[in-house]
Amino acid sequence: MFHWLRDHRRKEILQQPFPAEWKEILAEMVIHYSFLNGEEKNHLEQMVQVFTVEKNYEGCNGQEITDEIKVVIAAEACMLILGFPHDLYAGLLSLLIYPSTVVVPPPKMGVFTQSPLIEQSETAIYGQAFQRGPVILVWDEVTRGARHPESGHNVVYHEFAHLLDMESGAANGTPRLHSRDQYKIWAKVFTEEFLRLRRRSERGEKTFLDPYGALNEAEFFAVATEYFFDRPIRMEKKRKALYDVLSGFYRQDTAQRQRQYNTK
Ligand SMILES: [Zn+2]
Incomplete structure (x- = not known):
C-alpha cells in the first residue's frame, strides 16, 4: 500500500521534533488544527514538517518568508489530505507569496479593438494555482481566511482543492475519487448543486x-x-447531499469534529 513515509529523506526530516513555536503558531492561527484529536494533530504536524522542507517558498513584492507563513500554509494545504493517503502535492515545487492583493493589469488593446462595451477593469486576485506550476497566495488574504472561518472563505483550501482537482488530469471539478461508486454519486450531486447555484x-x-x-x-x-472545512455544520444541515459527497472524498467528518470541539 502507498505510504507517504516510505521515502528515506522524509523519515530523516521527522527525526527532528516538531518545534514548540510551530505548535503555538498552529494553535493561534489555524482554528481547524484545534478541532483535531491527538492522533490527527500528530499526522498533520508530520506533514507540515515535510511540506515546509520539500516546497520552495518565494516571497514576492518584498514579502519576507517567516515560519508563520510556512507553517500556516502547509497546515491548511495538508488539512485537505489528512484523511487519505496522498503524496503531499508531489507535483508542486514552489509557492509564491505576495504581501497583499495582486493586481493583474487589463489586457492591452489596440486602437481598433477598443470598444466601450468591453469592461476594462483590473482583476484583483488572492491566489492562483497552476497545473505543474506554482501556487500563488496573498498573505493578508491567507490570514483573513485562517482567522475568520465563519466567512466560509479560505484561499489556501481553495487553491489546494484546485491542485487535487488537477491531479485527475484536468481541472474539471472532479478530483481522483476513491471508488467507482463515488464517481456515480459525485456526478449526480455535483451536477445538481452546480446547476442550482448557477441558476440562482x-x-x-x-x-x-x-x-x-x-x-x-x-x-x-x-x-x-x-465551505466544507469552514462551515461544515451549516453545510451538513442545508446541503446534506453535497456535504456527504465531500465528506466521502476527504474522508473527514468536519461537522462532527466541530461539534465535538464546540462541546469541549
Ligand atoms: Zn479558483
Whole structure:
C-alpha cells in the first residue's frame, strides 16, 4: 500500500521534533488544527514538517518568508489530505507569496479593438494555482481566511482543492475519487448543486455557496471545499447531499469534529 513515509529523506526530516513555536503558531492561527484529536494533530504536524522542507517558498513584492507563513500554509494545504493517503502535492515545487492583493493589469488593446462595451477593469486576485506550476497566495488574504472561518472563505483550501482537482488530469471539478461508486454519486450531486447555484446566481437570488462557484465546475469544487472545512455544520444541515459527497472524498467528518470541539 502507498505510504507517504516510505521515502528515506522524509523519515530523516521527522527525526527532528516538531518545534514548540510551530505548535503555538498552529494553535493561534489555524482554528481547524484545534478541532483535531491527538492522533490527527500528530499526522498533520508530520506533514507540515515535510511540506515546509520539500516546497520552495518565494516571497514576492518584498514579502519576507517567516515560519508563520510556512507553517500556516502547509497546515491548511495538508488539512485537505489528512484523511487519505496522498503524496503531499508531489507535483508542486514552489509557492509564491505576495504581501497583499495582486493586481493583474487589463489586457492591452489596440486602437481598433477598443470598444466601450468591453469592461476594462483590473482583476484583483488572492491566489492562483497552476497545473505543474506554482501556487500563488496573498498573505493578508491567507490570514483573513485562517482567522475568520465563519466567512466560509479560505484561499489556501481553495487553491489546494484546485491542485487535487488537477491531479485527475484536468481541472474539471472532479478530483481522483476513491471508488467507482463515488464517481456515480459525485456526478449526480455535483451536477445538481452546480446547476442550482448557477441558476440562482443568474437570477440574482440568494445562494448558499459563493456565486463565484457558478463560474465553472472547477470553481464550484474549490468553493464547496472552502465551505466544507469552514462551515461544515451549516453545510451538513442545508446541503446534506453535497456535504456527504465531500465528506466521502476527504474522508473527514468536519461537522462532527466541530461539534465535538464546540462541546469541549
Ligand atoms: Zn479558483
